[in-house]
Amino acid sequence: MSVPTVFFSGGAGFIASHTIPILLERGYRVRIFDNMLRGDRAMVEELAATGMVDLVEQDVRYGGAVQNAMKGCTHAIHFATVSINKSIADPYESIDINVTGNHNVFAAAADHGVKRLVFASSASVYGDPEKLPMHEDDRLDPLTPYCISKRMGEDLLGFYQRTKGLSWLALRFFNVYGEGQKIEAYYTSVINTFLRRIRTGEPPVIDGRGEQSMDFVHVRDIARAVVSALESERDNMPINIGTGIDTSIAQLAKILIAAVGVDMEAQFNPRDVLVSRRAADINRAREVLGWEPAVSVEQGMAELVRNAR
Numbered sequence: 001m002s003v004p005t006v007f008f009s010g011g012a013g014f015i016a017s018h019t020i021p022i023l024l025e026r027g028y029r030v031r032i033f034d035n036m037l038r039g040d041r042a043m044v045e046e047l048a049a050t051g052m053v054d055l056v057e058q059d060v061r062y063g064g065a066v067q068n069a070m071k072g073c074t075h076a077i078h079f080a081t082v083s084i085n086k087s088i089a090d091p092y093e094s095i096d097i098n099v100t101g102n103h104n105v106f107a108a109a110a111d112h113g114v115k116r117l118v119f120a121s122s123a124s125v126y127g128d129p130e131k132l133p134m135h136e137d138d139r140l141d142p143l144t145p146y147c148i149s150k151r152m153g154e155d156l157l158g159f160y161q162r163t164k165g166l167s168w169l170a171l172r173f174f175n176v177y178g179e180g181q182k183i184e185a186y187y188t189s190v191i192n193t194f195l196r197r198i199r200t201g202e203p204p205v206i207d208g209r210g211e212q213s214m215d216f217v218h219v220r221d222i223a224r225a226v227v228s229a230l231e232s233e234r235d236n237m238p239i240n241i242g243t244g245i246d247t248s249i250a251q252l253a254k255i256l257i258a259a260v261g262v263d264m265e266a267q268f269n270p271r272d273v274l275v276s277r278r279a280a281d282i283n284r285a286r287e288v289l290g291w292e293p294a295v296s297v298e299q300g301m302a303e304l305v306r307n308a309r
């Protein structure tokens with residue numbers, strides 16, 4: 001029997017760097033499809049040295065290149081994207097990569113009859129939630145080209161399921177963090193901003209009362225969810241991947257101060273801020289993927305601080 005092979009767009013990026021080692025452990029070959037604009041070349045070379053990983057340095061905007069690279073692949077993971085903030089600055093590029101690119105990958109996966117496609121969707125498809133925890137069936141209200149393209153991606157997967165029998169799962173990642181993340185990452189930049197100040201002996205500064213919250217989920221937990229989604233028996237639905245716990249900005253500051261091990265209090269900068277909150281309902285992930293987050297925010301942040309020393 002031939003070795004199962006995963007087409008992995010965006011496979012040279014942050015979350016992929018934690019996912020590919022698990023795929024290799026489980027006996028998959030991996031074909032990274034990445035234009036390397038943000039990819040980690042040293043990481044790719046290290047993985048390629050195993051003989052089980054190859055790199056197709058190409059762009060998801062080119063349908064022909066995607067079709068070629070999909071040949072011989074039994075599974076697909078689609079991560080290639082441009083981020084939220086870039087999508088606001090340049091909607092044209094965002095629509096090109098995140099809409100045409102999504103379509104190219106989904107169409108090729110359907111044409112080549114892959115067993116499963118896993119799509120990185122995002123909690124941002126919900127917009128500002130009306131209630132917590134956020135459930136997959138809640139109203140979607142994507143606000144930026146990036147979020148709109150994630151929602152559209154989920155809808156397009158439905159189209160290829162109905163017309164060509166594509167089997168898919170869309171994982172709505174919440175606020176991913178962990179080692180290897182680029183510092184300008186939209187949601188989690190607050191971690192780096194706080195840490196920089198704490199390390200230089202200055203307290204983190206919080207606008208308002210620090211009530212806005214995020215559902216921080218560690219990248220190792222995300223990576224396990226991706227592999228479970230590639231192999232699960234059930235398919236064709238979106239699934240939240242978070243911890244279910246909303247951590248406020250004020251709590252985050254406390255957790256980071258404790259992780260660095262200094263004696264200080266955050267400073268509050270009184271002003272009106274729009275309080276947005278986030279927490280995932282993760283019952284579907286438990287039921288469909290048999291997945292459970294394993295890294296608490298306290299553990300994950302402590303590890304981040306230790307490794308960055």
Ligand SMILES: NC(=O)c1ccc[n+]([C@@H]2O[C@H](COP(=O)([O-])OP(=O)(O)OC[C@H]3O[C@@H](n4cnc5c(N)ncnc54)[C@H](O)[C@@H]3O)[C@@H](O)[C@H]2O)c1
Nearest residue numbers: 010012013014015035037038039059060079080120173176
């Ligand atoms: N990190 C998070 O907090 C988060 C949250 C929700 C969803 N997601 C989604 O998870 C996926 C992976 O995120 P990440 O944090 O690993 O991102 P990342 O930026 O580290 O990786 C993305 C990779 O895609 C590649 N890429 C970009 N444009 C491309 C193109 N046109 N053609 C080919 N390759 C291209 C980049 O070079 C990079 O290696 C993305 O789809 C992202 O939207 C991430």
